[in-house]
Amino acid sequence: MRLTVNGTEYEVDVTPDMPLLWVLRDELNITGPKYGCGIAQCGACTVHVDGLAVRSCQLAIGDLAGGEVTTIEGLAQPNSLHAVQEAWIEHQVAQCGYCQSGQIMQAASFLDLNPTPTDEDIDTAMSANLCRCGTYPRIRAAIHAAAKKLQEA
Amino acid sequence: MKFTASLCLAIAVATGALAEGADLVIAPPAEGSVSKQVGLEAWARIYEVASHPRCANCHTGPSDRPMWSGPTYGKARPHGMNIRAGESRIGAESLLCSTCHTTKAEDWENANEMPHAAPRVAMGWALAPVEAHWFGRTSEEICAQLRDPDLNGGRDVLEIAEHLGHDLILHWAWAPGGGREPAPYSLQEHVDDILIWGVAGYPCPDT
Known part of the structure; x- marks a missing residue:
């Protein structure tokens, strides 16, 4: 399964129902998004998909549908913070x-x-x-x- | 509100997302075959569905606050986290419904098993239009709204039935998961009742 995070394309071997947060943290070692509750009650795992905020614990990797993911690690420009x-x-x-x-x-x-x-x-x-x-x-x-x-x- | 030739139509709506796992059949009774009394009995069942928390919680009318109510919620209260759906009815002014209510694949049947998580369906989550105000309203009020094309999206009875077949967010009411109580009857029985009620002339309890 392929996905693009912070401008980099990755391929991961996971089941389609794995939450995006799990993929980011456990498969790609992108640990800025945090696990808080796992049920969209706290917002600690928030990332952007095509620029819109999404709770990554609630979005299955199989439902990403080609959306480009941005995490806190990719929010800034190379020479300036957001x-x-x-x-x-x-x-x-x-x-x-x-x-x-x-x-x-x-x-x-x-x-x-x-x-x-x-x-x-x-x-x-x-x-x-x-x-x-x-x-x-x-x-x-x-x-x-x-x-x-x-x-x- | 009359419909004639189209009543002979039986429509099979092919969808794998039905709670029952079967295709929805839209087969209205023949015109003139349903008495007002039978129509009123069908309406009483329709009201049980429309007023059920799985449906009414997101039919809050002028309020842009979805509700949390039902047997697993205790006292009825507005959706936590200060959620406002705004004029857009999808939270586009502040916090999109889709931030938490993500869109799932149609064939993912057990996507809502986890208690207290944000429910998800195979389309965008949204609050119902302002005109479709059901939460806290009486049978008479909801009936008057649902049979008025100016307040029901310009739909006749067949179009209401088709809307129930196509709008996947509605199907969730019969398979909510997470320990939530589903809406009564089944989607097919509800559609059948809608058609009976329509063929009977859309009778309401006060008419």
């Missing part, structure tokens, strides 16, 4: 950091859908990404900052 990553560092969002790759991937996809979000918009989009450290106020601030960066870019 605006969301820059804002995350500037606002020192992460505490333990376990959920952060999922948070960043969700936020980056969300800002493509809504480039000028309100607090309520952010809460609506990000409520399905859980953070046990409670960094939500800084997540919200960082998303506002990233939105501003993207507008000015």
Whole structure:
């Protein structure tokens, strides 16, 4: 079975019902996406498929349908971080950091859908990404900052 | 709301995604062969399906919040995680339904076995249109909506039956998996009831 992750094509020998998260972590050693719950309740495994956020624990590799996968490892450009990553560092969002790759991937996809979000918009989009450290106020601030960066870019 | 020659039509909808694992047959009774009373009895069964949590939870009308309710959910409450389907009804304004409700292959029959996981079907997950408001509504209200072409997507009874055959997200209601209670009867029985009700003249409890 073939798939493209962060611009690189891979071939894996797995069953079609294996979740994408398992393929990424156990077959390709791409460990930025985290296993949190395995049932789409926490968002720690969020990646992009063709630019849209997807919980990789819920997408079977056989259902990828040729979609191009981007993980946190592939979000940045070679010489510059994504605006969301820059804002995350500037606002020192992460505490333990376990959920952060999922948070960043969700936020980056969300800002493509809504480039000028309100607090309520952010809460609506990000409520399905859980953070046990409670960094939500800084997540919200960082998303506002990233939105501003993207507008000015 | 009348239909004539098309009533003789029997349509076999070939789909491997039927909960029963068989093809759906759309075979309406002959026009004039169904009394109002029998039509009302069919409607009562249709209402059992339409008001069941597997169907009504995503028919929330003006609200863009899908619901979580049913025997395995305890008290009815809005979908967790502050989910809003928006005007798009697919969450395109904030968080797409497809972020968690991924699209599965049609022939993957046990895709929803895991309790509490996001259900998936072989098409995009979505909230029903605003006009199809069923959650918390009475039999009379849902009946009036479903027989009104202005509120049912412009469908006559055959088209409602065909919609049930083609729209794979609806089939999930009879095979929800994950310990969820399925909708009553079967998809075929539900389609048969729709056709009986239509041939009877779409009677509603208050008419």
